[in-house]
Amino acid sequence: MTTIAGERMPRHGVRIIAIWLVLTAIAVPLIVLVLGPHLPPPRMSAEAGSQRDANTLMTALLVPIALLVVVYFVYSFVFFRQSGEAILDGPPIKGHAGAQLLWIVLTSAIVLALAVWGSYTLIAGAHGAGGGQGPDPASKPTGYRNALPVQVIGQQWEWTFRYPTYGGIETRDLAIPDHTLVAFHVTSLDVTHSFWAYELGVKADAVPGVDNIAYVKARHTGLFQIRCAELCGLWHGHMSKKGRVLASGAFQSWIAAAKTKNAAIVKYLPKYNRVYFPAPLRRAG
Numbered sequence: 001m002t003t004i005a006g007e008r009m010p011r012h013g014v015r016i017i018a019i020w021l022v023l024t025a026i027a028v029p030l031i032v033l034v035l036g037p038h039l040p041p042p043r044m045s046a047e048a049g050s051q052r053d054a055n056t057l058m059t060a061l062l063v064p065i066a067l068l069v070v071v072y073f074v075y076s077f078v079f080f081r082q083s084g085e086a087i088l089d090g091p092p093i094k095g096h097a098g099a100q101l102l103w104i105v106l107t108s109a110i111v112l113a114l115a116v117w118g119s120y121t122l123i124a125g126a127h128g129a130g131g132g133q134g135p136d137p138a139s140k141p142t143g144y145r146n147a148l149p150v151q152v153i154g155q156q157w158e159w160t161f162r163y164p165t166y167g168g169i170e171t172r173d174l175a176i177p178d179h180t181l182v183a184f185h186v187t188s189l190d191v192t193h194s195f196w197a198y199e200l201g202v203k204a205d206a207v208p209g210v211d212n213i214a215y216v217k218a219r220h221t222g223l224f225q226i227r228c229a230e231l232c233g234l235w236h237g238h239m240s241k242k243g244r245v246l247a248s249g250a251f252q253s254w255i256a257a258a259k260t261k262n263a264a265i266v267k268y269l270p271k272y273n274r275v276y277f278p279a280p281l282r283r284a285g
C-alpha cells in the first residue's frame with residue numbers, strides 16, 4: 001500500500017473533507033435561517049409549526065449528506081480524471097473496516113434519532129393532530145374534553161361541516177375560532193377522502209363509517225386552504241375551498257348567522273351522529 005496513489009489518498013481525503021466542511025458551514029445556516037421560514041406549511045397552529053420544524057431539520061440534515069456525495073463526485077471528476085490511453089480499473093478494494101463501521105454507525109444514528117424525534121412530535125408534541133388518530137386517540141391534548149367539536153363530512157365531491165354544539169347545523173363553509181382547541185371529527189358518506197387543512201397542519205383521512213378525530217388550535221386569524229388529499233373520483237380536484245379562523249367574537253356572529261340561515265334545513269338532515277350510512281341507491285337515484 002505504499003504506492004504513489006496510496007500516499008496521495010490521505011491528502012485527497014483531507015481536501016475533500018475540507019471542501020465539504022466549508023460548503024456545509026455555508027449551506028446549513030442558509031437552510032435554517034433563509035430557506036426554513038419558507039418551507040411548508042405556514043405556522044398557523046402548533047401542529048403546522050412542528051411540521052415545518054421537521055421539514056427544516058430534515059433538509060438541514062440531508063444537505064450535508066448530499067454535499068458529501070456531490071463534492072466527492074466533482075472532486076473525482078477533476079482530480080481522478082484519467083488522461084491518455086484508457087486502461088482498466090485499478091485493483092478492487094475489498095473491505096475497509098473503518099469506513100464500514102463509520103457508515104453503519106452514522107446512518108443508524110441519524111435514522112434512529114429521526115425516528116425518535118418524529119414519533120415524539122407526532123404523538124406527544126402534536127397530540128395526534130395532523131393525521132387523525134381514529135375514534136379514540138391514544139394521545140390527547142390537555143383540555144380535549146372542552147374542545148369545540150366540528151364534524152367534517154366528505155362526499156363526492158364536496159366538504160360540509162356540522163357543529164353539534166350549535167344545533168347540529170350543516171354548513172358549506174368552515175370557520176373556527178382562534179386560540180380555541182377544535183376537535184375535527186372527520187368522516188365520509190361514500191368513498192375515502194382526506195381532509196387537508198394545509199395551513200393548520202391537519203391531514204386526516206375521511207373514511208365512511210369512521211369518526212377520525214384530529215385536534216388543532218389555531219394561533220391566529222386568517223384563511224386556510226382545504227383540499228381533498230385522497231384521489232376520490234372524477235371531481236376530486238373540485239373538493240377545494242377556503243376555511244377561516246375567526247376571532248372569538250367574529251366566530252360567534254358567524255355561527256349565529258349560519259344557524260339562522262340553515263335553520264330551515266336542519267329538520268331534513270339526519271340527526272347528528274359520529275358516522276352516517278346513507279343508502280347508496282337513493283343517493284344515485
Ligand SMILES: [Cu+2]
Nearest residue numbers: 193228232239
Ligand atoms: Cu375527496
